Amino acid sequence: MENVVIIGSGCAGLTAAIYTARANLNPLVLTGVSPGGLLTTTSIVENYPGFPDGIDGFELMSRLQRQAEKFGARIQFATVESVDFSKRPFWITADGQLVVSKSVVIASGAGHRRLGIESESRLEKKGVTYCATCDGALPVFRNQPLVVVGGGDSACEEALYLTRFAAVVHLVHRRDALRASKIMAERALNHPKIKPVWNSVVADILDPLQEKVTGVRLKNVRSGQEQILPCAGVFIAIGHTPNTDLFRGQIELDEQGYVRTSQGSQTAVPGVFAAGDCVDRAYRQAITAAGLGCAAAIDVERYLAASS
Numbered sequence: 001m002e003n004v005v006i007i008g009s010g011c012a013g014l015t016a017a018i019y020t021a022r023a024n025l026n027p028l029v030l031t032g033v034s035p036g037g038l039l040t041t042t043s044i045v046e047n048y049p050g051f052p053d054g055i056d057g058f059e060l061m062s063r064l065q066r067q068a069e070k071f072g073a074r075i076q077f078a079t080v081e082s083v084d085f086s087k088r089p090f091w092i093t094a095d096g097q098l099v100v101s102k103s104v105v106i107a108s109g110a111g112h113r114r115l116g117i118e119s120e121s122r123l124e125k126k127g128v129t130y131c132a133t134c135d136g137a138l139p140v141f142r143n144q145p146l147v148v149v150g151g152g153d154s155a156c157e158e159a160l161y162l163t164r165f166a167a168v169v170h171l172v173h174r175r176d177a178l179r180a181s182k183i184m185a186e187r188a189l190n191h192p193k194i195k196p197v198w199n200s201v202v203a204d205i206l207d208p209l210q211e212k213v214t215g216v217r218l219k220n221v222r223s224g225q226e227q228i229l230p231c232a233g234v235f236i237a238i239g240h241t242p243n244t245d246l247f248r249g250q251i252e253l254d255e256q257g258y259v260r261t262s263q264g265s266q267t268a269v270p271g272v273f274a275a276g277d278c279v280d281r282a283y284r285q286a287i288t289a290a291g292l293g294c295a296a297a298i299d300v301e302r303y304l305a306a307s308s
């Protein structure tokens, strides 16, 4: 039986792993489908304390993993299929295998929010993408007009990254002001290759019949007017939704699916803790996820000490 199983291997999960490993709890980390989490899809991380010159997101996560393993954490590439928190020890099924554990840290992170239009699904991986650092350098996007959708830090970051390859990047936002932090917004809006398209939403992505992106049909939300904007790719960066469907009915979630916690990282089930983007609807930074992972590890340690 495990002392603690950590579900997820982003900043929160791996920080919980470092702390629980150093507490001699011999943690098992089940990585999920994207080991390292969302940060591995980012380019340079400029605001993680301790890296004045920035650090590549993938490199940061590799270092966290090495640090966790150095202290004895076991990292298993596996996807959790179901959990049963009504039993003690808790049951977790991952890749068809049952794991039982005295405690659990849910650090399942968040996934990309989708526009929810049919052409988006039909053209996914055929020019519609959610990750500029993963896909931006593909030949199909080189020297072409591209569209980024969104007005937050992610959209600015994606747009800035794409200026390396694109002829022009149209930043399509549903309002007339960016939500992004001032520094990111200024960088994006001052870039000669980035052209903002304000008060506009993507009504449709063209052209599923050709099985490639040829443009977007934009609707101005103020005037109702529509226009076709030719482009070779659509990069969607409209925020995230917590990866918590798996836990529905087992612990309490709020109306948007974030895990409800109290007294630190404690979920509605004693012994099950949660940390990172699956909990945090307010800050959603790498460093806050790491901090929440640390807190969850300390809560686990205290819980196990009190229940032994």
Ligand code: NAP
Binding pocket: 046, 047, 113, 114, 115, 149, 150, 151, 152, 153, 154, 155, 157, 174, 175, 178, 179, 180, 181, 184, 201, 237, 238, 239, 240, 282, 283, 284, 285
């Ligand atoms: P976000 O801050 O929630 O921004 C999402 C953006 O998408 C908003 O501008 C929102 O519009 C727009 N949006 C949401 N749903 C939409 C829809 N259905 N159709 C069209 N537009 C839609 O998300 P994020 O940019 O991914 O950032 C998430 C968190 O990570 C933030 O806390 C951010 O600071 C952080 N982050 C930081 C960095 C960095 O510091 N370098 C980089 C990436 C992310 P409205 O503005 O109208 O709501």
